[in-house]
Amino acid sequence: MTMVTGGQALVRQLLRHGVRHVFGVPGVQLDWAVDVFNDVRDQIELIVPRHEQATSYMADGYGRTTGSVGVCMVVPGPGVLNAMSGLATGYACSAPMMCIAGQIASPGIGNGFGMLHEVNDQSGMLANVTKWSGLARTPQDVARMTRDALHAAESTRTRPTAVEVPPDVLQAKAEVELHELIEKRTPPAPEAAAVERAAALLNSARFPVIYAGGGIVAANASQALTRLAEKIGAPVVMSENGLGAISARHELALPNLAGRALLPHADVILVAGSRFVTPRALLSFNAPHAKFIYLNIEAADALAPRQPGVDLIGDAAIGLSQLEAAVTKQDRLRDATSAAAKARAWCTQQLALLKPQMSWIEALRRAIPEDGILINELTQVGYVAPLAYPVYGPRTFITPGYQGTLGYGMPTGLGAAIGNPDKVTVAISGDGGFGWNLQELATAAKYSIPLIMVVFVDGAFGNVRRIQQEVFNRQIGTELHNPDFHKLADAFGVTSTRANSPAELEAKIREAGRAQRRGPLLIEVPVGEMPSPWHLINPYSKQPADTPPNPLGEPARP
The missing domain is CATH 3.40.50.1220 (TPP-binding domain)
Known part of the structure; x- marks a missing residue:
């Protein structure tokens, strides 16, 4: 055993598990953990985005594309609440993730004293978006629970886990035994x-x-x-x-x-x-x-x-x-x-009617290498991609699953690109979704993350606008006031360009991939209104344009 602080026990246990990246935003409740990363800079990189929401999205993208646990770290209260969307997405998509969640000081937990960043039942909230969670009360708990959380995140059904650590526990000193990794058991077999x-x-x-x-x-x-x-x-x-x-x-x-x-x-x-x-x-x-x-x-x-x-x-x-x-x-x-x-x-016949979405999807597929990664956001092109984008290998096509988390694409792509530096990683967004996390251009530039960000710009929440018009014959709240995307990118030190056609988009992605550049690229793609794909996406909506043929080449059963 070694006399260490709870913060040292946390970081050393992460190292023992082989964690090499932590996505986190510092704050006063985390100080005694964050400071320890100074001692292990050559072993664990602490990557600090501009919003806690991005920490969990980055951990999700990292975890699902690498198969290793993506680790995020946030302060309690608003920090945890901001990270909840990424944890919920990871839970929906069975992502191997671990959240290190700060807490208020131990004596105040559950007492409603109104301490900084206090929220009611933070532990209960985390339990709703994780498969395993625990609240550390001692430095010894920190080491053990970190080991258990990392093991649980990547075992059986992979899903997010969480460890809450109060600031007094991070600061406290005790004799702590670091834990060996739990040997991965053979997964259960059907009877x-x-x-x-x-x-x-x-x-x-x-x-x-x-x-x-x-x-x-x-x-x-x-x-x-x-x-x-x-x-x-x-x-x-x-x-x-x-x-x-x-x-x-x-x-x-x-x-x-x-x-x-x-x-x-x-x-x-x-x-x-x-x-x-x-x-x-x-x-x-x-x-x-x-x-x-x-x-x-x-x-x-x-x-x-x-x-x-x-x-x-x-x-x-x-x-x-x-x-x-x-x-x-x-x-x-x-x-x-x-x-x-x-x-x-x-399928090809039905999808051919969805122009111009199919032209953009075909350009993306031609441009992205077979082992390249596409982060598919909720955009007019992204809605069609799961039906039409050919995927050649596992962990190369990432979606928000049933959470449908608008705005997740770019920060999730940042995590995927960090975890796969030798692969071409592309994240597509609409201008609506991109606006929810555009501050992470600063993160992309600060860490020279090689992510290609494709933003389809139509000046609206396009899907919402179309549905409102079709159902109510009028619309409200769908128009966007966008920035000049090139000036925005330049302000953060990010290279940007524009693609006015599928051919241009293909060429620009190919060029970026060949250059093996270090650093992000933003590609603005101006588009107009697009036809609805929902008759093909939702089996409970109206029928496709044509009745599917009998694939057996025989009369249908009565």
Whole structure:
């Protein structure tokens, strides 16, 4: 044991776990932790953005694109509340994250004294957006809880965790034993009997389909998924967060939109690593003849309102490998490939009507290398991208998931770029969303973060404006008063340019990628109003322009 402060115990335990970046904003309650980073500058880089919201977004982008825990640090009260949006997004998207949350002095916790940055039940608030959280009362607690939080964040179902540390605990000295890392246990495996029942369903299936979600990416289960799909001859429909689970170049790989063409004809559907309950995923409504298999790490992800089925509760990679070993190789790969091709062609036909969004998406895909990362924001182009942007590998396409967190794109991209300095990272935003975190241009410049920021500028909250006009035939509160983006970038010392066409955008991203530059680039893209994509995004809205063809090439069932 060594006599150390709580702040020293915190930083030393982070080092023992291999943490190399912490995204945090200093404040008086954190002083005795922040000062310790001076002693480990060559081992941990403390990156300080301009707003606490960015700390959690950066940790999210870092965690989801690297697979390592992204660590953020904020003061209590308003600092924690500002970081909540990024924690909520990370929770929704199963991001490996840890939040170091300051607290008020220990004697005041829960007493309502009105101390600086005090809020009611901060611990309860953090518990709502984390899978594990704890309040340290001693320096020994700090070391142990830091170890436990980091372990929990990257174990089983990856999700954010939090450790609250009062300032008196950070300052207190005690003999503290640093903890060795908890050995990663083999993730839980589905029960053998359930695997056998699922295999029997797949063996007897006439037309099986696999629906793959973000759990495949989080569990590094892409290879197991591909092997099973090929063995049983099943198209793979990917959710928004599941994109990249199997390369878009694979003949069985399909975006979520293709589920409308395939699932009504499937007799067995294997849902792997997906909650399968959001409007974009709850397609069981359109699969009246299917029997279901649910492979998920948590039993709750197989409960109602989902249709009953065979429940495989366990790790996605292990469960898929078990299924691969248990099923019989089926002679239906050619038929599955043909069905997937028909569904893909129908998707292409529907998406072709969405101009100019498709032109911008195609330019982005041509410009970004295969292993490059696209951070997809809620913008007119971004709404269409999950349906149309081909993703070639896991952890290369990042969304805010069901949180739909407007403004998350640029700061999340900063974290992703820091975690992947050798990859081209592009974050797209609309001018509305970009405005929520434009102060982080200062962070991009200060740390020379190689992020390409593409801002589609239409002078409005474009989606809100269109919906208001369509529903009410008038609009309010949607117009934006924008800055001159080039002057704004120049004021922060960020290089900027403008792309007036998809070809120009492609060329400018390619040039930036080839230059292997150190530093950010802002690309302004002026655009006009765009057609609504919602008939393709939301299965409960109006039907697509055309009825999906029967991918089996036969009359539809009655």
